[in-house]
Amino acid sequence: MIRIGIIGFGYWGPNIVRNFQGTPGASVRLICDLNPRSLERARKAFPHIEATAHVQDVLTSPEIDAVAIITPVATHYPLSKQALEHGKHIFVEKPFTHSSAMARELIEIAERKNLKIMVDHTFLFTSAVRKIKELIDADSLGKLYYYDSMRVNLGLFQTDVNVVWDLAPHDLSIMQYLLPQKPQAVVATGVDHVNGKEDVAYITVYFPDNIIAHFNVNWLSPVKVRTTLIGGEKKMLVWNDLEMDEKIKIYDKGISTNNGEGVYDLLVSYRMGDVWAPRLDQVEALKMAAQYFVQCVEKNETPFTDGVAGLQVVQILEAADTSMQNKGGMVYL
Amino acid sequence: MIRIGIIGFGYWGPNIVRNFQGTPGASVRLICDLNPRSLERARKAFPHIEATAHVQDVLTSPEIDAVAIITPVATHYPLSKQALEHGKHIFVEKPFTHSSAMARELIEIAERKNLKIMVDHTFLFTSAVRKIKELIDADSLGKLYYYDSMRVNLGLFQTDVNVVWDLAPHDLSIMQYLLPQKPQAVVATGVDHVNGKEDVAYITVYFPDNIIAHFNVNWLSPVKVRTTLIGGEKKMLVWNDLEMDEKIKIYDKGISTNNGEGVYDLLVSYRMGDVWAPRLDQVEALKMAAQYFVQCVEKNETPFTDGVAGLQVVQILEAADTSMQNKGGMVYL
Amino acid sequence: MIRIGIIGFGYWGPNIVRNFQGTPGASVRLICDLNPRSLERARKAFPHIEATAHVQDVLTSPEIDAVAIITPVATHYPLSKQALEHGKHIFVEKPFTHSSAMARELIEIAERKNLKIMVDHTFLFTSAVRKIKELIDADSLGKLYYYDSMRVNLGLFQTDVNVVWDLAPHDLSIMQYLLPQKPQAVVATGVDHVNGKEDVAYITVYFPDNIIAHFNVNWLSPVKVRTTLIGGEKKMLVWNDLEMDEKIKIYDKGISTNNGEGVYDLLVSYRMGDVWAPRLDQVEALKMAAQYFVQCVEKNETPFTDGVAGLQVVQILEAADTSMQNKGGMVYL
Amino acid sequence: MIRIGIIGFGYWGPNIVRNFQGTPGASVRLICDLNPRSLERARKAFPHIEATAHVQDVLTSPEIDAVAIITPVATHYPLSKQALEHGKHIFVEKPFTHSSAMARELIEIAERKNLKIMVDHTFLFTSAVRKIKELIDADSLGKLYYYDSMRVNLGLFQTDVNVVWDLAPHDLSIMQYLLPQKPQAVVATGVDHVNGKEDVAYITVYFPDNIIAHFNVNWLSPVKVRTTLIGGEKKMLVWNDLEMDEKIKIYDKGISTNNGEGVYDLLVSYRMGDVWAPRLDQVEALKMAAQYFVQCVEKNETPFTDGVAGLQVVQILEAADTSMQNKGGMVYL
Secondary structure, three states: OEEEEEEOOOOOHHHHHHHHHOOOOEEEEEEEOOOHHHHHHHHHHOOOOEEEOOHHHHHHOOOOOEEEEOOOHHHHHHHHHHHHHOOOEEEEEOOOOOOHHHHHHHHHHHHHOOOOEEEEOHHHHOHHHHHHHHHHHOOOOOOEEEEEEEEEEEOOOOOOOOHHHHHHHHHHHHHHHHOOOOOOEEEEEEEOOOOOOOOEEEEEEEOHHHOEEEEEEEOEEEEEEEEEEEEEOOOEEEEEOOOOOOOEEEEEEEEEEOOOOOOOOOOEEEEEEEEEEOOOOOOOHHHHHHHHHHHHHHHOOOOOOOHHHHHHHHHHHHHHHHHHHOOOOOEEO | OEEEEEEOOOOOHHHHHHHHHOOOOEEEEEEEOOOHHHHHHHHHHOOOOEEEOOHHHHHHOOOOOEEEEOOOHHHHHHHHHHHHHOOOEEEEEOOOOOOHHHHHHHHHHHHHOOOOEEEEOHHHHOHHHHHHHHHHHOOOOOOEEEEEEEEEEEOOOOOOOOHHHHHHHHHHHHHHHHOOOOOOEEEEEEEOOOOOOOOEEEEEEEOHHHOEEEEEEEOEEEEEEEEEEEEEOOOEEEEEOOOOOOOEEEEEEEEEEOOOOOOOOOOEEEEEEEEEEOOOOOOOHHHHHHHHHHHHHHHOOOOOOOHHHHHHHHHHHHHHHHHHHOOOOOEEO | OEEEEEEOOOOOHHHHHHHHHOOOOEEEEEEEOOOHHHHHHHHHHOOOOEEEOOHHHHHHOOOOOEEEEOOOHHHHHHHHHHHHHOOOEEEEEOOOOOOHHHHHHHHHHHHHOOOOEEEEOHHHHOHHHHHHHHHHHOOOOOOEEEEEEEEEEEOOOOOOOOHHHHHHHHHHHHHHHHOOOOOOEEEEEEEOOOOOOOOEEEEEEEOHHHOEEEEEEEOEEEEEEEEEEEEEOOOEEEEEOOOOOOOEEEEEEEEEEOOOOOOOOOOEEEEEEEEEEOOOOOOOHHHHHHHHHHHHHHHOOOOOOOHHHHHHHHHHHHHHHHHHHOOOOOEEO | OEEEEEEOOOOOHHHHHHHHHOOOOEEEEEEEOOOHHHHHHHHHHOOOOEEEOOHHHHHHOOOOOEEEEOOOHHHHHHHHHHHHHOOOEEEEEOOOOOOHHHHHHHHHHHHHOOOOEEEEOHHHHOHHHHHHHHHHHOOOOOOEEEEEEEEEEEOOOOOOOOHHHHHHHHHHHHHHHHOOOOOOEEEEEEEOOOOOOOOEEEEEEEOHHHOEEEEEEEOEEEEEEEEEEEEEOOOEEEEEOOOOOOOEEEEEEEEEEOOOOOOOOOOEEEEEEEEEEOOOOOOOHHHHHHHHHHHHHHHOOOOOOOHHHHHHHHHHHHHHHHHHHOOOOOEEO
């Protein structure tokens, strides 16, 4: 039985508790939050689970095997470090840390002490992302051309991070998971209007073989958009995460180059075929993530969303910040 | 009566002829195309109008007052220059020219000879853009935050220009028309996959006061998207040009900053109000543009879509090319 | 403090318990379900509330003031009757009863014993229906023309009732609430394909002044549709309950008759104006309904969704069944 | 060469002329319209074709082999009759005639004189309807359950017919074409609000084997809807004619009945599979119809949209009128 302590019972914390509670082989033993109102909510929602305002109760308890860190980004590193040093596995909210140096240090500690780090890139456990992974791995799309994501809506301004660190980790972790190539360089632009942190930003990531990825993140959009386009030589794909049904559509469309003989002939022709929306299983992604973490700890296996995966996302976030400060200069990874 | 000669009877040419024919005070006298098939089509569609394969017939004819140049970009400059030098007003397809130096030269010639240049930024004559202009001029949106445009679809690869020069002129001319501020700098990223010209590209334009504009243009998208978001302090706006009705929606939504007293209080709050889709007149934009050109020539007035407006778009296109070649990197305007 | 007993802990029961638990002045004392699995679920979800497999425990307990009956339709009458006879107020799932005679008997008992009956027409507590009511009451739509509802999806076949009794009560109760006129007659058509109960049905309800209402209900649709059109002389309205935002759109569109002079003139002309989507409050309708029931009991007030309102819906359902059996003959109400 | 005369140059007439002009083996010789304005338009649009205000010029000319009758419904019978009696094939706008008796008489005359009647059920030549026909003929949907059509919008009030005769012929002709069974009975309801003709109506058509069809037609809807649902045992289909792409979607969804053992088991279960949107050819349906008519005349073949097909639609329209006047009530066919 993996005994779990939870630090942070804000917006996402209750879901974490509920899902670890429902995971076979796991048991949530302690919930911690500094905010008395959150603590009160925790006690009411989970009366059988102990709750505390002191992080050290979680970090040092001999009754805890693993700690879930569901707190603001700035606290991920110090809390993770202490947890690891006290011999606890960690399940950390995304983004992993606020700098790649911190991420590297945590990875190093965990390796030395043979502890597991799993970063909560929940989207990788959705049936939509799983299906896209399956399609790309089976080469259904053919040679990849681009990955284009838009994640915009009105709000939830964060006080400690900009819109890039808030919204892009979702898409960057998905991109990293889906694309076989490694990103090479980042160009980002963005501005702030409200509280000194960028609230509108655009990130381009260059890959080998002319693959390009782009991320449009915005806290000031009147409408909510969660759409990703992936273009390949054989097929193209649109993932609209706000659709109830038909989240993923695969288009048998594309272009091909001709040996245009005449001077007036087009050199590129178009292929228009069927559209297909595969059925997706109804699963709760966070439940899958919780089960997977517990299983990795039990079997001493490395999660695919480990510290290194978390670090790779942080590296792009760092590069994006640097590029934004330079107003769009390229930053190599 | 303004006597008009048309050079270029490809995809867009027939619409130009039809609309100038229908304009009071104007008469199309001569159609020219080098492609015998296009010429044949012209003769069939407009049997009463003379047609020729020789551009000089149009450029030098004393029976022609104004020339509409509806040809590939690379030919805009030489044809425009000759037309102006032969004392003809010009109506030129967008983008105006292939370089800002050429644009400047044409503007100078026209000024010297008191001739009119009008660049066919047709979108500025749509009721959608007119309505948005009206809203911004009346300060309905409040202080502007961002302008975010997406114009993607599968194809029509051009052989002489990349996707930026093909698709972005629409949106850049609209942005120039709508925003009172002057753009300061450009960052662009993009790659090519098919024929050596960029087919996926992203352009950021910086303005004073932290206004940012962004353009997503793509020839390899399986779906057609023509959407622009404009965010302001008071209201926000979505223009979906593919909607039959309700092309423009105005959202009474926004955010405001608080003097958060408590440490756990959000510093930003949200305002959610009604949504409103104004009725738009059903007009054919090109018809309005044709009438406006004829009127400007008749009354010796300068069109607001004159050579300078065309030059401003070309400058951003040039800057985008330069930035793309540098893989990002800010280019001042 | 109103002490509440819940009979039925199936699909909807847990929501009922949760909302009555959260209602000030109310306390859920006992949950009853005959199905051991449901009972087990109840005990797990609400460990502090007693649970029983015997309805008599609820119906006869002196510790219970009001009973919520969340069971299949056929059981509404016997359970309600016993509850009333034991002096308990009742909150009954829709449709109220399986026949109008039963409904009348229950109303009579409740009146005699000064007990409250509230039928759970939850939709009447949504902000969408409240807003439409407000618009109609303020004569914003003008003279009403028609009410046209479509409520179709794949499934949840009921074993005890047909699609009319399953889906139409929602819309009939909304129609009754919204339209000031009283319905006069019903025509219905429908067939069954699967289990001997109609699974596709169409109901027309005639009103005075040429107002017509129509209901399309279907358990065999591959797509989910929840749309109502309401046409009036001044304005028209579309309510799409599946929209996240902009559930209600009001169209300033209509027609007007002309004194067409010429023989070729249209006698009817069209008015096309703006579209407006009012902001709707985010409320949980069932929470409002629970609070309202408790308040009616406390203050000895008659709910507007009382037994008579429930009866009026049952009368149309009965008439629809009769008409369907006659393959579309008109049944007066 | 089939020489064609056109009677009626209103809204639809220009399309008819253009398509017959473009049909190999056909030549439009004469256009007739009583309205001087329409006649003027005809002369301007087709300067090479003779135009007349006298129908007898068309009906009696020895230079005309076939007459296209594109006029209001009430005139279809007298014009068709004269055309046939003068030995001309006819292409008649839908609905064929204003009564089934008239339709039968015309069919009889045409048979006697070996002339062709083709009713312009244009939709049967669209690639959408062709694709659905293909799917049903291949038994892809399995045993059919229902056919549910909604065709509503604001407008075009007709002065001579109600909304049923104006809009339903499209859908009734499609239904007749698609469904192998013959309709048995009709129930219709509807009311008028504006000009004494029903402007909102609902038609149910009963078929053998519990197949049911329903048609929602409305001239007073603020939104335009053109959607048909077809449910079958194996698959279900949605045809949204307003979609640019993906007009037809086929859902691999359905239900199956179980031998429910336990008392709490559902007796019906659901199958949820992929969704598929087949590519449709881009064809102009009216062009196909014109070519088909010319070919039938040339080869002396009976069109599948002949007078009998037209009569079958008229019979349902008549039955719907009768049923509406009886306020529902089944009318056998």
